[in-house]
Amino acid sequence: MKYVKLLRNGQPVWGVLQDGMVRTLSKPPFEALCYDGESLPLEKCSLLAPCEASKLVCVGKNYYDHIAEMRSMLDASHNPDRPTLFLKAPNALNGHEGNVHAPDFVGRLDYEGELAVVMKRCAKDVSADDALDYVLGYTCLNDITARDIQKEDGQWARGKNMDGFAPLGPLVTDEVDPDHLSITTRLNGRVVQQSSTELLITNVRKIIAFITASMTLEPGDVIATGTPAGVGAMLPGDTVEVEISGIGVLRSHIV
Numbered sequence: 001m002k003y004v005k006l007l008r009n010g011q012p013v014w015g016v017l018q019d020g021m022v023r024t025l026s027k028p029p030f031e032a033l034c035y036d037g038e039s040l041p042l043e044k045c046s047l048l049a050p051c052e053a054s055k056l057v058c059v060g061k062n063y064y065d066h067i068a069e070m071r072s073m074l075d076a077s078h079n080p081d082r083p084t085l086f087l088k089a090p091n092a093l094n095g096h097e098g099n100v101h102a103p104d105f106v107g108r109l110d111y112e113g114e115l116a117v118v119m120k121r122c123a124k125d126v127s128a129d130d131a132l133d134y135v136l137g138y139t140c141l142n143d144i145t146a147r148d149i150q151k152e153d154g155q156w157a158r159g160k161n162m163d164g165f166a167p168l169g170p171l172v173t174d175e176v177d178p179d180h181l182s183i184t185t186r187l188n189g190r191v192v193q194q195s196s197t198e199l200l201i202t203n204v205r206k207i208i209a210f211i212t213a214s215m216t217l218e219p220g221d222v223i224a225t226g227t228p229a230g231v232g233a234m235l236p237g238d239t240v241e242v243e244i245s246g247i248g249v250l251r252s253h254i255v
Contacts, residue, residue: 003029003137003172006045017042017171028052030120030136030219049093049168050139051118052220056088056166057211058143062201062226069229083202083210086156088166096170099255100144102162107148109234112227113185113193113242116141117204118172123217131208137172140242140250141224167252176246178204183228186241195228
């Protein structure tokens, strides 16, 4: 299935995408699909971030090449013996084709393209073998970061959590294998990140097991699995695209 979340008559609704048409739902698709009898073409939809996140749990160091580039850029990053987690709050969520604006005091704004996981069931102490049973599907995420603020603060909360700093979408699908997906980030049409989830240090199943050993994931929560090497700066006027095979292209506009 392919799911989208859209704005209809000023209200957010979920829908199922089939052959370019969105069949809308009367409630989120976590327990069952309850169609409301309406549909509309995808091109007529104003897409929202396809989640109901109480939190976004992010993995900070999950590709060896990104760890190496961060060591050279600004910190003493090391190869972790376990996932490095941080949180993004719901205020950071942004949709496909959304605008991203950093406060004037931000000196460097970076893109970070990555695979995101949207949960469909309450998950606590989940085993890696059972982990994918708790997943609604997979989508694209841009973990936008105020890099200079991250460095100045010495921790990640403020630099990662400014309004609109988590574009997500355009859709969520369960029709892909999270272990074998290509990830491409483009800045103004130029490829700046190119990798595969085959290179994740900790794969999706193990990430879910690791997180839920410590905290409960709720239906609609998001896991961001980490970014590969190639992160870099964005400026007002730039367009950033995160494309993941089998999912689609998430596009954001820096203003």
